[in-house]
Amino acid sequence: MAEPGTGRDPEAVSKFVESFAAQLVEAGMQRMPARVFAALLSSDSGSLTSAELGDQLQVSPAAVSGAVRYLAQQHMVSREREPGSRRERYRVHSNQWYEALTNRDAVIKRWEIALREGVDSLGAATPAGRRLAETLAFFEFIDGEITRMMQRWWAHREKLYGEG
Amino acid sequence: MAEPGTGRDPEAVSKFVESFAAQLVEAGMQRMPARVFAALLSSDSGSLTSAELGDQLQVSPAAVSGAVRYLAQQHMVSREREPGSRRERYRVHSNQWYEALTNRDAVIKRWEIALREGVDSLGAATPAGRRLAETLAFFEFIDGEITRMMQRWWAHREKLYGEG
DNA sequence: CGCTGTATTCAGAAATTTGTGAAGATAAGG
DNA sequence: CCTTATCTTCACAAATTTCTGAATACAGCG
Structure with a gap:
């Protein structure tokens, strides 16, 4: 159960991410894209940077890059360049995700x-x-x-x- | 195109089986179950024995056994024992297949x-x-x-x- | 321009999946 | 019961997939 006022519990987030990703994997999605997608879906802002994803999921930049490319091809996430920065943000739009399923x-x-x-x-x-x-x-x-x-x-x- | 009156062309059948199976694989199904399923779908009787499957697909009985177990679990094929025989037939019912997708x-x-x-x-x-x-x-x-x-x-x- | 933070590519190590052959189980039929 | 046809299980080899680290490319900034 959520703890009010204490901010996000990283452990609870991680638990959801892994369990939801596991279900996606069982349905045929590759593991890393599934984890990345679950992480984005359960982020408050709906978007994360490559570094944040790598950190949260404990994987290499290469793995993030590959997963994100796959998800973008499937139209399940979009990429945003923060203006005036080299960093890219990966975002899940609810409707994109529905359309993708469709x-x-x-x-x-x-x-x-x-x-x-x-x-x-x-x-x-x-x-x-x-x-x-x-x-x-x-x-x-x-x-x-x-x-x-x-x-x-x-x-x-x-x-x-x-x-x- | 079908050649009327010449019976089934094994090569045409095989071509369809492999190409349809490839699409199923791309959608996340394992290769052998996909091939077995496609073979059943494109058989005239809608059912084949283990030996027929192994022969047509050029795989071992073990592979057929594994694929069929998977398909049966997914309710995509049913097993029929021919009465008074040790042979089993694997059958695809159209409606089973729809339901399975569902x-x-x-x-x-x-x-x-x-x-x-x-x-x-x-x-x-x-x-x-x-x-x-x-x-x-x-x-x-x-x-x-x-x-x-x-x-x-x-x-x-x-x-x-x-x-x- | 070169420096730096970031993203991508690539070769290869590690893990996983897939299919085989052989052994074992099961059931029909003499 | 014993034989035989058939199916299943299992250990292992082969193929494939997945992830990493290192090299490379790219873009913004001084």
């Missing part, structure tokens, strides 16, 4: 492509081809649904939090 | 647990705590949506294919 979109799109090729090369009239075609239809359906689901989420969020 | 449910549930602990230990009134709480709210929302989305899929599927 952007399993990109993954689904590639599955769809592979499935279409499969239907074509095995033959749409064969039993296997029909199975692939149905799977393809499922993903095409999901695709459209996800967009609408996200729209509903934003409406729902607004009810919970206001325009925030 | 059963990222289980993953989401664990994320929710970790997030709740984070909100509690960092303090719901802190900026970090609020961020975690919002993320938690997102997953809780998604959770409910997915169920309804699957219901709509079954209705949609029926329109496409009939009761089949």
Whole structure:
């Protein structure tokens, strides 16, 4: 439980970071990106520098660099250059993070492509081809649904939090 | 493109299996389970024996055994014992496969647990705590949506294919 | 310009994962 | 029961992944 008025408890933060990262790893994310992401998510400002991350997670600058590159590619964090400084800040925007999850979109799109090729090369009239075609239809359906689901989420969020 | 009347072209099948498996791997699945799954998905009967899998994929019985155990745990395939035989058949049911994708449910549930602990230990009134709480709210929302989305899929599927 | 703080790249050490062969377990059928 | 077909488990070798330290590149500042 949080201790009021005592500021952040680094140990509690670390415990959350490691346990949440572990869940992300189990879901298929690489360890270091998962830890970096969890650390950002649980920071008060929502952003940390490379040094802060390296210090908090006890890893080398190289590891931070690699993890951040990965997360940026996945659009899960953005980079900010502090004006007039060489230091960079890595930030998690809530909505970026949602969109990224959604952007399993990109993954689904590639599955769809592979499935279409499969239907074509095995033959749409064969039993296997029909199975692939149905799977393809499922993903095409999901695709459209996800967009609408996200729209509903934003409406729902607004009810919970206001325009925030 | 399919060659009508010539039966299945093993090379075309293999090409699809490997390319679809590669996409699954990229999405985080282990290589062997991905290959086994793709092979089952693209079989005409929707089911194969261990020997058939080992032969088609050029891997040892041990590898097949491990992959199948994993897939069964994820509810992506079911095992069938052919009556009066020692051989087992591994089968992909379309709906099992959909449900399994959905059963990222289980993953989401664990994320929710970790997030709740984070909100509690960092303090719901802190900026970090609020961020975690919002993320938690997102997953809780998604959770409910997915169920309804699957219901709509079954209705949609029926329109496409009939009761089949 | 050169100095300095910061970020990236790269080769390689360490850890982890993956697949194999061989041994062991299980169950059908004589 | 004993034999045999099949599946599973396990120790280990190979391949892959992950992280580090050191070298390198970059950008701001005097």
